[in-house]
Amino acid sequence: MHDAANLETNMLGPVLADRSCGDCTACCTVLQVASPDFAKPAGVPCAHLTANGCGIHAVRPHICRTWFCVWRRQADLPDAARPDRSGLLVSMNFVPKPQNCFEGVSINVRLLAGSDAIENGMAARVLDVLCEYLIPVWFSDGDKKMLMHPTPDIARPVLSGAPAPAELQDEVAAWREQYGMFVPGR
Template sequence: MQSLVRDRTCGTCTACCRVLEIKTLGKPAGTLCEHNTGAACGIYKNRPAACAKWHCLWRKVEALPDELRPDRSEVMFSLETAPTSEDPFLRARIVGRALHGPDAFERWEAIEAIGMFVREGSLPVWTAFGSVASLIYPEPTRADHLRDAIRHPHAARNRGHEEEAAAWRLRLGYGAAPQEANLPGTKSPLGRLDSSPETGETHFATGTAKLFNGTKG
């Protein structure tokens, strides 16, 4: 079970009530839940398990400051998984979703947070608004060279790609149990990828590293 940052609560933030797809309620992604009151959930005590168990990364990563609460920054960072995706960089990824428009990614808080996740380097980093998503890390051209090497390790022709692809395979949970979610020789402040034996889903175990550079400009 992923621990949450102590003394940090959602408050009046209800960003996830719009962003998430909740199948048990028939609620598609990107539409405000009919049970949202504007500042809370109208069925909070009886909300679906999918809602009760889910938390954005602001609730999980202490390094993200108060300014990054989704309703304040207009960007919600989360871990998203698609363990069977053909694209290795979609299997487990950090996504920053703009709530009202892509201009939110130009705010200093979002720039610093994206930079923090890229420097940490454990997982692919994406930004998204609506149906438009952009891969930030690894750099898209680099990712194009790595995809086949990750999916077909024995067919890799470039030694550098082969070694980098092997590291990505470990971090993204290919084959055996996922290893430490960081490149060899580095220490991951966000934790590691853990594979759930019950669901087969991949989860990102976040930590409390002080990586955020809280300066404006």
């Protein structure tokens, strides 16, 4: 986990001092946790979650002390993008055996149950901010997971290894250089 936390800091920056979880407990229910000191399945509230938040906050597991959603790290995301306010949980994903190079290390924007973030435009605002970086961005609405960044005209040649059109060669080369290590079979 230490390496993942360092990677998150290198890619997204440090946790912002002026942002706190407050009443938000979305991660305590939505995310799967599989660490040496604590485990819970995705979509199931943590056994320690109470109506007032974490019932063991002072002695919570290491994973809970060191994991932060992307909203806590990205000043460009508006305050309204906090998961409990926006209906979107944004996190870094680390997939040990990715199906493609865009899954190894990526940002996942999850639409929470009952969220109106698509209709009210918050999902678009969040995606606009996150798609400015050389980091793959996936959007999940609970039924399907869609690659939002890079765009298909960049993703296709990166995934296939085919030559990129002249006007896209530099961008395709940047993605290949950054994420080529996650190509399955390497």
